[in-house]
Amino acid sequence: xxxxxxxxxxxxxxxxxxxxxxxxxxxxxxxxxxxxxxxxxxxxxxxxxxxxxxxxxxxxxxxxxxxxxxxxxxxxxxxxxxxxxxxxxxxxxxxxxxxxxxxxxxxxxxxxx
Amino acid sequence: xxxxxxxxxxxxxxxxxxxxxxxxxxxxxxxxxxxxxxxxxxxxxxxxxxxxxxxxxxxxxxxxxxxxxxxxxxxxxxxxxxxxxxxxxxxxxxxxxxxxxxxxxxxxxxxxxxx
Numbered sequence: 001x002x003x004x005x006x007x008x009x010x011x012x013x014x015x016x017x018x019x020x021x022x023x024x025x026x027x028x029x030x031x032x033x034x035x036x037x038x039x040x041x042x043x044x045x046x047x048x049x050x051x052x053x054x055x056x057x058x059x060x061x062x063x064x065x066x067x068x069x070x071x072x073x074x075x076x077x078x079x080x081x082x083x084x085x086x087x088x089x090x091x092x093x094x095x096x097x098x099x100x101x102x103x104x105x106x107x108x109x110x111x112x113x
Numbered sequence: 114x115x116x117x118x119x120x121x122x123x124x125x126x127x128x129x130x131x132x133x134x135x136x137x138x139x140x141x142x143x144x145x146x147x148x149x150x151x152x153x154x155x156x157x158x159x160x161x162x163x164x165x166x167x168x169x170x171x172x173x174x175x176x177x178x179x180x181x182x183x184x185x186x187x188x189x190x191x192x193x194x195x196x197x198x199x200x201x202x203x204x205x206x207x208x209x210x211x212x213x214x215x216x217x218x219x220x221x222x223x224x225x226x227x228x
Contacts, residue, residue: 031214042204042218043158050214090158099165100146100208102216104158 003027004105006091012111013081021076021108023091032074033102034066035090043090049074050096078110086112115140117207119219126195127227133180134190134222136205142166146208147181148216149190153201161203164188192224200226 005024013019023032031050035043047056049068063085065077078085088109092102117138126132138147149161164172164181172179176196180189192199205219 042221048214096214101160106157
């Protein structure tokens with residue numbers, strides 16, 4: 001089945017220790033998104049790639065970066081995680097045209113100790 | 114700026130009953146898309162239903178239907194014959210055609226289903 005896969009599902013890191021979260025997709029979608037979601041809140045868009053074009057949200061901290069080496073994979077790098085970065089990180093994909101629906105992965109729960 | 118408002122932080126419904134979740138949005142655009150997403154506890158966010166603004170007919174997907182009032186900028190979700198599996202956080206979302214790649218989410222409504 002075509003899907004969005006996130007690894008790992010749970011990640012524990014230490015304060016200030018860099019961490020990378022990964023996302024892959026078999027949908028062959030042009031657009032890949034990274035969201036941060038804190039408990040009982042709506043997802044907050046951090047950035048997205050349209051093909052190789054990177055689009056950062058104005059309020060995304062510099063501590064968060066992303067890479068998309070090819071169509072299928074996208075990575076979220078947190079350079080120096082703080083306690084406030086503990087959250088669920090959602091990856092989503094979309095075609096960027098048509099109905100503009102987004103398809104979400106299961107998320108990675110990040111804990112910062 | 115486009116905003117989406119879900120005025121009900123929590124709702125409860127008895128199994129087999131009907132519940133309506135409300136959503137209003139603010140936009141100056143005439144063409145856009147609206148979505149309801151469901152996020153069960155510790156599970157993946159999935160699309161429940163979508164509505165194209167240029168369509169007057171309300172979208173329906175099995176037990177889920179919407180009441181789309183374009184002039185009032187209202188987009189409510191009706192769940193008929195509620196089931197225990199409907200318990201989740203529901204997000205209303207809007208896609209402005211100007212930024213077709215971005216979803217604008219409401220704050221969400223937690224739906225509890227009582228047996």
